[in-house]
Amino acid sequence: MRVQILYSFFILMVALAGHFISNAYYLQVLTFIGINTLLALGLNMLMGYAGQISLGHAAFYGIGAYATAILTVHFSWSPWLALPVAIAAAVMVAYIVGVPTLKLSGYYLGMGTLGFGMIINIIFREWSSVTGGASGFVGIPALSLGPVSFSSRQNYLYLVWGCVLLCIVLCRRIIDSRVGRALRAIHDGEKAAAAVGVDTQKLKLQVFVLSAGMSALAGFLYAHLVCFISPETFSFIMSIRMVTMVVIGGMASIWGSLLGASLLTLLPEWLHAFSEFEMVVYGLILMIVMIFLPKGLTRGILDIVERSRRSL
Amino acid sequence: MNSDHPLLIVENVSKAFGGVQALSDVSFQLFPGTITGLIGPNGAGKTTLFNLITGIFPADTGDILFKGSSTLNNTVHELVQCGIARTFQNVELFESMTALENILVGQHARTRCGMWGSVFRFPWVRHEEGRATKIAFELLDFIGLKEHALRKSGDLAFGWQRLLELARALASGPRLLLLDEPAAGLNMVETMQLGDLIRKVRDQGITILLVEHDMSLTMEISDAIVVLDQGKKIAQGSPRSIQEDEAVMRAYLGTSPQK
């Protein structure tokens, strides 16, 4: 019941935003928040719930974007046909890479995913006959569906946030089920999870694949919004940005992903001449949050409030 | 009662970690519906034996048969599916989850809702969920923690955590239950309650292999005892015969064998 209210509120907010905001810049920022929320949500399923770190998730974001770019431009496919193929491509890569990678744990998993992300980025950069190389890929068509054109910023906003809502519902349902419980069990103790009958390897792989698919969806939306992509966007820094969103919003918190994505999208817009300081700020945020509030901002602040209330 | 086929057969099992021979050539059998005590001094290889039976790592040599078929090629979760459940020497609950959720996860092996099921919430999924919750409350009632169902398991008192871990193991509906020092860290009253619970579990027809340093508990509730020392089985028999066994005395009192 409470969840329905929350969803309705969410839809209302998006509708209001789309209706009343006409400033192109604000609409663009809101759309980016949506795309980043998709990224954070997917990674949070993997990091927050299953407890498996990935430092190369920008690769799936990139695969989604490049797949749709290649199919729509080189092969003149309809974007709506390219979408399932883009997601399937990311899912397939995730499956192939996930089987050996998810056998690793801890630091090795971090290094493995990092190495994977780097390789994919090098492919984007070096395979220039297909990807356009370092200078990028131009001329990706805008989206339209029958009479509805998504080149209008309002419509794109609705499209992106519709996807966000869909993914939130999807993730919520998974979390609140037998599968979600098993995931959290893996997070708390992999050995014990296996000992109660959870196929930890299979489940981790499923979540990895799911989060790759969501990242690819975000990549698709990004590519058709900006109509131009380049390897820079999907580099190591992007992977770190995704991790930062999850960490700030709070691991294992779905609405936290929304918060983390919003903060990290708005922060650069707010801080004037932020770009110079971007890395210093991200680095500090990551360190400070992890040292003092390892459960993330939302959870950490809730904990502090609870503690102070108890001590009263 | 013991006339059936053995439920578990351990056959000449050995296991070494580098230079340490944790188990050498251990054999014994467990009969359905019995409690067998597995005792031995620290480092005797009891936990290692548990890890072999539950498939955490493979034996170097020998074989383990459960319900008549070898378990050597099965993974941990497959063996849970077959009906082997365990608790850990150091309580390993899912601490961020509630007591109820811990037992729900415990039922993982006998429920089947997957990714698609959870996303689309088919009627059978909801039915399964409802039944699992009902069973979970029954188990919580069984260990006397029904009122604490919604508390985080990490916040429970230590004795309760042990009980909860027992209930979680039972939730998978096992034929064979392995308990690794379930009374460690419990006071006398709690230990007695635990003894009663273990007997009740046995009376449901579940076979139990019990590692326990608390001799009075072990001797009281076990139908048979197996003694390990430094990886070797040194004695086996009824509790009474074990108490009088010389080899066992030597192992526990540390006097060197006289020749």
Add this chain to the structure above:
Amino acid sequence: MQEILQYFFSGITNGAIYAVIAIGFSMLYNSTDLINFAHGEFVMLGALTMVTFSGPFHLPLLPAFIATVCCISIAGLLFERLAIRTVRFPEPIVLIIITVGASIFLRGIGMLAWGKDAYSIPPFSTHPPLDIAGAKLLAQSLWILLIVLLMVACLHFFFKKTLTGKAMEACAIDKRAAWIVGIPSKLMVMLAFGLSTGLGALSGVIISPITMCSYDMGTMLGLKGFCAAMLGGLGSLWGSLIGGFLLGILEALGVGFVSSGLKDATAFFLLLFILYARPGGIISALNVKRF
């Protein structure tokens, strides 16, 4: 033949540098079970600090060298004190994120302090390149090899012959037991951090005459160093050394015979291969000893 030799020379030059970075990783891992994702950034800081000391500050080579290594070691100690020791839940995932955060932070600092330009310093000596069978070996390459071998010998001596070194080794084998016999393990961890980041700085210094040094050089070097350490078996001194040279040579051959665009990919493919197939390193069968 001449071509192969030329690739080989450039391979061992880079390899020596990867080896020093790998040894830094390995040593820290040995004493603290931690993999410092920010290690590469200390290499970057070392190189750029050296650039500053020998350029604008006009310090002679040796003092600049020593001052750089000392400064970066102190930075490493600060890092340990401020970011690592304060962690309340030192699980791998937390430490990964913290060290990755530190890596981004240091990179940002590097960019603020030195800008986006690339710098280089003159070679340590101005000898002309040696001509061996038609292939050219730079004097700086000789310097690098010499310094690296000297450093490995010193480390070997330190761990085998000095009391402090033995204490560190004891800590690495069993922290609790070391603590019981009275070895101050906290101090040993600090020492390990100082040494490890100092080694990072050293590799930055010796590389600075042969590459263009900029704020973003660290990540790649760090990853390659890690790859080298994994190749040789993480935690082993000689393994890291061999792994470094192996990676350098393979990479040079990859550039020579496949494509220069794949230079960086070589290391990552090797890394993934090692992680998947032989996480103990390719020479683990030889039972390489720890430090």
